[in-house]
Amino acid sequence: VYNMTNSNLPSNNIKCLDMDTDGSLWMGTSSGLVNFDGESWTVFNTANSGLPDDDVNSLTIEINGTIWAGTWGGGLATYDRNSWNVFTPSNSDLPCEYIKWIIIDSNGVKWIASEYSGMGWVSYFTSFNGTNWQNYDSSNSDLPNNIGAAIAADDDGSLWLGLPYIDLIKFNNP
Helix, strand or coil: CCCCCCCCCCCCCEEEEEECCCCCEEEEECCEEEEECCCCEEEECCCCCCCCCCCEEEEEECCCCCEEEEEECCCEEEECCCCEEEECCCCCCCCCCEEEEEEECCCCCEEEEEEECECECEEEEEEECCCCEEEECCCCCCCCCCCCCEEEECCCCEEEEEECCCEEEEEECC
C-alpha cells in the first residue's frame, strides 16, 4: 500500500491511472500528475511544470509516450517528456476547461468528455485528430442530451458513452 505517509504521493486522492510502455505507472491526483517507475516518484504540478491545474481528473498515454492529462479547471495538458502543451477554450476549440475523460481510439483520435457548469451542467464530447477539433452535443448529433459520465472506444472506431439515468449509447465515429 502506497500513501502520503510512505511515498512521495502528493495526495491520497488518486483519480486515474495508466501504465506507460516502459512499465511505469502514471497517476492523476487532486494534487498533481505523478509518475512511479517502481523505485522513484516524480510529481508534476503547477509549481514545477507546465501542468495548468493540480487537479488531474483523467489521463491517457499515446503509443509514442505522450501523456494527455485532463484537469478539472485548467483544460487539457500534453507532456512529451520534454515539454508541455496546454489546450483551453482560449487557444483551441475545446469547449471548456473541466475534463472528465480522455481516451485515444484505434485511429489515434483523442476523445475528450468535458463538463461546464455555467447555466447548469452541460457535457461535451470532443474529438481531436491532431489538427482539427469537433464538438458533439445534442444539438449536432444523435446524443439524447448533454449529460455525460463515461466514454470508451472500441477497435471498430465506435465510441461507447455512458449517460447517467439514460442509457449506454453507441456513437459511431463520423
